[in-house]
Amino acid sequence: MNIEERRNETKAYDLVTLAADLGFTPVKVSSRFISLEEHDSVMINITRNTFKQYSTGAFGDPVAFCMSLGVEKNSRFKNLEYAIQYVEEKIKLNPDNRIEIKNRRVRTEKKDLILPLHDFNNNKIYYYMENRCIDRDIVDEFIANKWLYQEKAHHNLVFVSYKNEKPVFITEKGIIQESRFMKEYPDNDYDHCFFVDYNSNTLIVTEAIVDMMSLMTLNKECYKEYSYLSINSTTKDNAIYKQIQNNPEIRNVMLRFDNDEAGIKATKRIKERLQEEFPQIHVDVEYPPAEKDWNDYLVYSVCQKEKINEYTIVF
Known part of the structure; x- marks a missing residue:
């Protein structure tokens, strides 16, 4: 397979599992979206298995997640080939794409939203x-x-x-x-x-x-x-x-x-x-x-x- 075909294969790997693999803490925010405790601007769409980081504009599939956020854990994720290989290995280890994640902490109840402080005028x-x-x-x-x-x-x-x-x-x-x-x-x-x-x-x-x-x-x-x-x-x-x-x-x-x-x-x-x-x-x-x-x-x-x-x- 060429690199594009290999990347398409990796899109099946569960992004929430991948986030936990990389040491992040997934946090449920709605029936369709998972955020990260370490990055509250990240939203993982569990229906489409894609993510977006609103603070940077980064978005995409599991490989893009590795290249955008995985670099915090390992600078080698800057390399596309390395990122693809990493996800491929995870798929081999977990062919059903879902494992029990010890550090996956899901909120069953939402916390009350705290409004930012008001300025003196508008x-x-x-x-x-x-x-x-x-x-x-x-x-x-x-x-x-x-x-x-x-x-x-x-x-x-x-x-x-x-x-x-x-x-x-x-x-x-x-x-x-x-x-x-x-x-x-x-x-x-x-x-x-x-x-x-x-x-x-x-x-x-x-x-x-x-x-x-x-x-x-x-x-x-x-x-x-x-x-x-x-x-x-x-x-x-x-x-x-x-x-x-x-x-x-x-x-x-x-x-x-x-x-x-x-x-x-x-x-x-x-x-x-x-x-x-x-x-x-x-x-x-x-x-x-x-x-x-x-x-x-x-x-x-x-x-x-x-x-x-x-x-x-x-x-």
Whole structure:
């Protein structure tokens, strides 16, 4: 077999087992996602047997996991051949791909999410959102509902979603405008994600919360006619199906992902699953008419702002 065929064979090895093999501590965060105690930005999708490290952007299969995180344990994992050989040996030792893992600690109950400290004001939120052309009334609504506030230590934007008035999903966004820094919390409920409920029969789904707010801005006169869900990626789509199950009034799903390879692939996959599992749901697909995502479309095409340096900090 050539190296590509060998790597394809290694994709069968259970990533949670691999993480424990390498000395990490897997921690369950939802029915589909496992994080690591040592790296709370890592999410392993147990359905697809893939991972993503949100702090670095690294993602992929077991070999990619070795090359991204295994290097902490052994620098030889930088070499693709070595990483493939390592996983191949693990498969030989454990042909069923699953073993009893002594250091695999699974939480049966989630811990309560602890909100980051509030800053004294929300000035940087307003500056940031103004630069991203988000309507001021919508920003005020998010703040008034405690869906958004400014974090004290780094002045990050903190987005909070609630279930039964209890925080269940928190994500932070940095104030460097185009760096797209995001921080998620290991006890987040990824069956919920960031959900804004206007008791509508139509659910709009986006990759990012700022894209959600952009669509609200673009439809300012009627945005409350829809409910909204940001899954904060292209992979946490389980929240879509859960929200449909939990909100039987939903009859329409509008997928509004990025106009790039990842967004298009995710849209196709999610639409197919929705049509298979929820045939009563009407699925509508639309991509930004210009630019990669809905916020860029709002900023650069609709508001026609000049593109800034990617390291501009909003003060």
